Amino acid sequence: MVKQLDYHTIYQIFDRFRDAEPEPEGELHHSNAYTLVVAVALSAQATDAGVNKATKSLFAAVDTPQQMLDLGLEGLTEHIKSIGLFRQKAKNVMKLSQILVDEYGGEVPSSRAALQSLPGVGRKTANVVLNMWWNYPAQAVDTHIFRLGNRSGIAPGKTVDAVERAIEDNIPAEFQQHAHHWMILHGRYHCKARKPQCPTCIIRDLCQFEDKTQ
Structure with missing residues (x-):
């Protein structure tokens, strides 16, 4: 398992996520x-x-x-x-x-x-x-977030609960509200399970994933 990234690196990662998508939203349709x-x-x-x-x-x-x-x-x-x-x-x-x-x-x-x-x-x-x-800063860990957290070092953990705790403990407070959506969207569309889009990834230089695609 990769090592937990340091505070400065995690801050850089989420600062980039925020610049790319300041107000990320979930994709499930609902009215209330x-x-x-x-x-x-x-x-x-x-x-x-x-x-x-x-x-x-x-x-x-x-x-x-x-x-x-x-x-x-x-x-x-x-x-x-x-x-x-x-x-x-x-x-x-x-x-x-x-x-x-x-x-x-x-x-x-x-x-x-x-x-x-x-x-x-x-x-x-x-x-x-x-x-x-x-708008509670709760962290819902699905397969995308679990994969991204462990590949990158943002929030490594052997279980879903461990990854959730790592997110809560290590991601700066100013990013906690949207951390779930930034991570799930990045995992869904960029850090894919079978074909991660490493060449165009905005956090490629900060990520610890050893098997980066060329």
């Missing part, structure tokens, strides 16, 4: 906290593009937990059947919608613990919602 929770829950083992395609008609008809309950399991399943694991995801969305109606007055809670108590919502999903909707 509830549709964001649903979209993120549906995105597990699926692409954002695939989820957006499936939720376009869904979110045109449904944007509250009660409306989802009124739509029903079969109705929801029909909308999202193009997404992997759609049957289990549909059941989870219906269950979490019922809990939001029964226990939270139809509102999405802004607590990580409360979010994680919802069916189909793990720590990563909770952190995405906290970051994107409530």
Whole structure:
């Protein structure tokens, strides 16, 4: 495993990310906290593009937990059947919608613990919602961030939790709010798993990835 980069180098990396994209945004379409929770829950083992395609008609008809309950399991399943694991995801969305109606007055809670108590919502999903909707500097580590963190030395760790802690501990505070989006977008479009775009990478000279492509 590569060594943790020093503070100065990490600052340079995120300063470049900020110059390139001052206000990075997530790519999952949503209109409120509830549709964001649903979209993120549906995105597990699926692409954002695939989820957006499936939720376009869904979110045109449904944007509250009660409306989802009124739509029903079969109705929801029909909308999202193009997404992997759609049957289990549909059941989870219906269950979490019922809990939001029964226990939270139809509102999405802004607590990580409360979010994680919802069916189909793990720590990563909770952190995405906290970051994107409530602007909390939470770090949701997906495969792209895990790969980039370990390749580059920005946030090395053997587990997702270790990488999350490394991001929180080592990335300067002024970059914490957008760190998740800068890293996921860089990992998705530049530091790819099979064909990393090293020749055009804006942090190539600062990255510790030994197998840089020519």
